[in-house]
C-alpha cells in the first residue's frame with residue numbers, strides 16, 4: 047500500500063467510524079416521534095441537557111421547566127443525553143398507570159436484583175416478579191406500618207434523641223453542621239429500631255455495625271464501587287463467576303445481629319417483630335433468616351438517606367422560619383408537652399397527632415421531596431390508551447421501557463401549590479388537602495413501606511430539638527439552600543445551623559399599650575424578640591421596659607422582663 051492509498055484508507059476508516067458513532071448515538075432519536083409523544087429536538091451529544099451542562103439549571107429544574115412547557119400534555123419525552131425518558135406529568139394519568147395497572151409496572155427499575163445479589167435482591171423494593179413482590183409486600187408492609195410496632199420502638203427513639211440533645215448541648219452556641227449530626231442520630235435510631243442494637247455513635251463509632259450499615263446506606267465501600275462498575279460492564283461474566291454484590295462476611299454478620307435481636311426477650315425491634323410474624327406463617331410461606339435480615343437491612347439500603355435528608359431539610363426550614371418554629375412551640379405548649387421534664391424526649395404517641403407538627407413534616411416533604419423522581423419499569427407489554435394519554439394514538443410500551451414521574455416538579459407546580467417556593471405548613475392545616483395525586487412524597491401504588499417509621503423519627507426528633515433549642519441560621523447557612531445533584535435523591539450539601547440553648551425557647555410576650563401605641567403580641571426568644579410580623583421586631587424590642595409582663599405560655603407564672611437582653 048503506497049502512501050496515498052494509506053491516506054485514503056485512513057480517511058475512509060475515520061469517516062466510517064464517525065458515521066457509525068453518530069448512528070449509535072442518535073439511534074433513539076425517533077423514539078418519541080414514533081410514540082407520538084411531544085418532545086424537544088435533542089442535541090446529538092447532550093440531548094436536552096443544554097442548560098444543565100452549562101450550569102444554569104439542575105436536572106430537576108430542567109425537568110420542571112419541561113413540565114411547564116408541555117403543560118397541555120399528559121406525557122412528554124426528555125433526552126437524558128441521548129437516552130429517551132418518558133415523563134408522565136398528568137396527576138390523573140400517574141394514578142391510572144401506577145394504581146390499577148401497577149402489575150405492568152411493578153419494577154422500580156433498580157440496578158440490583160436477586161441475580162446480582164440474592165441477599166439485597168430479596169428486599170421488598172428490589173424483589174422481581176409480581177407474585178414474589180406481592181408475597182414479600184403482604185408479609186412485610188403490615189408489620190412496618192403496624193402502630194403497635196411503632197409504639198414499642200418509643201424507648202429506642204427516646205434514648206437516641208437524648209444522645210442527640212446531649213451532644214448538641216455539649217456544643218451549644220457554636221454553628222453546628224446539623225446534617226452530619228443527624229447522620230449519627232439516624233444511624234443510632236435505625237440500628238435500634240431495625241436490629242435492636244444499642245449504639246451511641248456520638249461517643250463511639252467503632253462498632254462493626256457502623257461500618258457495615260454505612261456501607262449499605264451509601265455503597266461507598268471501594269470493593270462495592272468496583273463491583274458495581276463490573277456488573278454494569280460485564281454482567282454475564284460476573285454472574286458466571288458467581289460474584290455477589292454484598293460481601294458474604296457482612297451478610298453473616300448481619301444475620302448474627304438479626305438472631306440476637308430476634309431472640310432478645312426484652313428489646314423491641316423490627317427483627318423481633320418480623321421473626322414472630324414469620325413463625326406464625328405456614329412453613330412454605332416462611333422467609334429464611336437471611337431474607338428476614340435483608341428486610342431489616344432495608345432501613346439502611348432504602349430508608350437511611352431519605353430520612354436523614356428529610357430531617358436536615360426540616361431543621362433548615364424551622365431555622366429559616368422562626369414564626370413556624372414559634373407556632374410549633376405553641377402547639378407543644380398547648381398539648382402540655384413543655385410541662386414535663388424536657389430532658390426526656392416525648393413519646394411518639396404524644397406527638398403523632400399534633401396537626402401543626404404533621405403539617406411541618408408534610409410541607410417539608412412537599413418542598414424538599416427526598417425521593418424527587420419515581421421510576422417504574424414496564425414488566426409486561428402495555429399500551430397507554432389514546433383516551434388516557436390525551437393524544438391521538440395509544441402509546442405502546444415494551445418490557446423494559448421506563449416511566450418517569452418528577453415528584454419535585456409536581457410539588458413545585460404553582461397550580462397545585464401556590465407560591466411553591468414558600469415554606470407554608472398552613473397548606474396542610476384545617477382540612478386543606480392537596481389535589482389528589484399531586485402530593486406523592488412516598489410514591490403511589492404500594493407506596494413506601496417505611497413512611498410511618500420516618501414520621502416517628504422525624505417528629506420525635508424535631509420536638510426534642512424545639513423543646514430545648516431555638517434553631518437559627520448561622521453565618522454559613524446558605525440561602526437558598528445548596529443541593530447535591532443526584533437523580534435518585536434530594537440532598538442538602540450541608541446544613542450549618544445554630545442551636546441556641548434556651549430554658550424558655552419561646553415566650554409569648556405582651557407589650558402593653560403605651561403612649562397611645564397599641565400593645566402587641568409576639569415571641570421572645572431571650573436573644574431577640576420575634577414578633578408575629580417581622581417588621582415589628584425592633585419596635586417591640588425598643589418598647590420593652592423593665593417590669594413589662596411576659597406571658598410565659600410554658601410556665602403558669604408570668605415572668606418579668608428584667609432588661610432588654612435577658613429574662614429570669
Ligand code: HEM
Nearest residue numbers: 170171345349352353356416417487488489492494495496
Ligand atoms: C423520608 C424518608 C423516605 C421517603 C421520602 C421515602 C420515599 C419512598 C418512595 C417515593 C417510594 C416509592 C418508590 C417508587 O414508587 O418508585 C418508597 C418505597 C419504599 N420505601 Fe421508602 N421512603 C423513605 C424512608 C423509608 C424507610 C425508613 C424505609 C424502611 C424500611 C423505606 C422502605 C421503602 C420500601 C421497602 C419501599 C418499596 C415499597 C414497595 O415496593 O412495595 N422507606 N419510599
